[in-house]
Amino acid sequence: MTRRCELSGKTVQVGNNVSHANNKTKRRFLPNLQVTSVLSDALGLPVRLRLTPRAIRTIEHNGGIDSYLLETNDSQLSPEMKTLKKRVRIAKAKREKQAA
Template identity: 40%
Template sequence: MSAARRLLSQLIPPAQKKLDFLEATRRQKVWGNTVVTLRVRSYPKSKDQRVSLVVPQWHKVRLWSEALRRKVELEMTNDTLRMIEGLGGLDSYLMKTPESQLRSDTASAVKWEVVTALRRREHMASLMSGKGTGTGAAAAPAVSSGEVTV
């Protein structure tokens, strides 16, 4: 038996409940680089060991998505929130983070919505500028530095 499995088998009951809850809800939260750690406390007099979990604090936040033009409610850790702010917002975080590193069904669904909205907006812009069917050239909006105002 590996050391990690041995420690997990020694979890105190409240920590075991926490671990079961995390396992059940882990795909609904945005983790970022956050990890769950085990804390082992040794008591020399009784030669007893207590193993507990150190879990991150979760915050329900509503972040603005420029692509979706609405607020998106997510549950995440402080580290993830700082990472999103550092990358310039929710949309850029989702676009720059590979799917394998998101580790969240909720974040994956929002990423899919963002990608779809951006592609739809690009498609509409190309139609309005006359690149698509050729019928939208007369009603093309003002274009400045590659941005289309809708």
């Protein structure tokens, strides 16, 4: 698996360790990825994602993964999130059809 947030796309950055003598050596800054289960109301089951804490807060701020995906433009989503958005849209339409 790549070290990449599935929602925001945050990935590994590269920089330098700088010693007191100003010697520079390459290093990597890894993102703070958390494996979380986000409950999807439309699908009726939790979805496991590797997200940064910032992405988790964004989902909570927007009222859940379903509303976040449906409000976000497709050009801003990763391919995995586009497929999840499609599954959510289909499940939501199916539930509305059954309720009517």
